[in-house]
Amino acid sequence: MNQVRIAIAGASGRMGRMLIEATLKADDAVLVAAFERPESTFIGKDAGDLVGSSCGVTITSDVAEGLAKADCLIDFTRPEGTLQHLALARAAGCGMVIGTTGFSAEGKAEIAAAARDIPVVFAPNMAVGVNAVFKLLDVAARILNEDYDVEIIEAHHRLKVDAPSGTALRMGEVVAGALGRDLESCAIYGREGVTGERDGQTIGFATVRGGDIVGDHTVLFAGIGERIEITHKSGSRMPYASGSLRAARFLAAHKAGLFDMQDVLGLK
Known part of the structure; x- marks a missing residue:
């Protein structure tokens, strides 16, 4: 079975922890990188420890290095951070699942532009x-x-x-x-x-x-x-995490393009 190699931004946040838990439990996905801001007290810690299950993946602020070994970055952070990560994902040829909300029109245009080179699922809700x-x-x-x-x-x-x-x-x-x-x-x-x-x-x-x-x-x-x-x-954030992994699996079959969860679920 080919496993989708997952990187997670905002690892210590509420959604980050849920995404780590969902990824560690999935048979067809593997966590390869977890990111936090440089000033975070979680830098250097095992990402799995955030959910009670050590996994050998160290939380880092070096996004570019982490993306070099990932198939897909999942990001539920803030618009400004997500756009910075998007540029790095584009440079690395890494797909991206974006669950962040609150983008300006200019930010959405940046996402659309990046999707000409990498596959992106951008949706306001992944559940x-x-x-x-x-x-x-x-x-x-x-x-x-x-x-x-x-x-x-x-x-x-x-x-x-x-x-x-x-x-x-x-x-x-x-x-x-x-x-x-x-x-x-x-x-x-x-x-x-x-x-x-x-x-x-x-x-x-x-x-x-x-x-x-x-x-x-x-x-x-x-x-x-x-x-x-x-x-x-x-009732919990797990449906968002499960949907995000489903989106990451979907992206594995695409080289580029802008998609949403309606595409992922075949509802269009």
């Missing part, structure tokens, strides 16, 4: 269940059409720095696309004071931050006399 929900939202929006108001409610832990979440925004894009709307022009991200009646062409977003909520997303289609709610709730 298989969430991507099934994206498909359901497309179908629901086309059926319900213009007769239902759309509101998207998302909740995450207190440490999340961007809002709305990348997943919520992608949900909005899916619904807007199915309805023939442009999300950038029809999205409403907050309401306060006397706002007047709701414009039926808008898509509203509401954001909740608190505690240790992993991630809850609900899309509400509100009609006259009925409501339809499509909800996904994450």
Whole structure:
């Protein structure tokens, strides 16, 4: 069995640890590198110790050296760090799975440019269940059409720095696309004071931050006399890690190109 050689950025973070655990448990993947910032106290430690299972892979800040022996880098860090890693992955000819959110238009353009040389899966949410929900939202929006108001409610832990979440925004894009709307022009991200009646062409977003909520997303289609709610709730980060490994396996069959989880799951 050919094993996919995995490198993980942000090894000591919540997602980094989950990715290490998932990789160490997988029969068809092997952890070959784990990265942290130079000032991290985890530099020099065994990456497996973060999840209670030593593996012989030392956490390092030398990304270029680590990528030389990897097939795929999985990155759930911050936009600025991810783009630095992307440039190094491109130079190394290493594929990349990007779960980081909060990119600017310029950052997304950099990802698209790098994908001309290396294979990249870039998605706001790697969980298989969430991507099934994206498909359901497309179908629901086309059926319900213009007769239902759309509101998207998302909740995450207190440490999340961007809002709305990348997943919520992608949900909005899916619904807007199915309805023939442009999300950038029809999205409403907050309401306060006397706002007047709701414009039926808008898509509203509401954001909740608190505690240790992993991630809850609900899309509400509100009609006259009925409501339809499509909800996904994450109980842990393991679905994101499992989906990321699935994406890494997918990339092993590609030399270059920009993909998302809908491609990985064959939903397009």
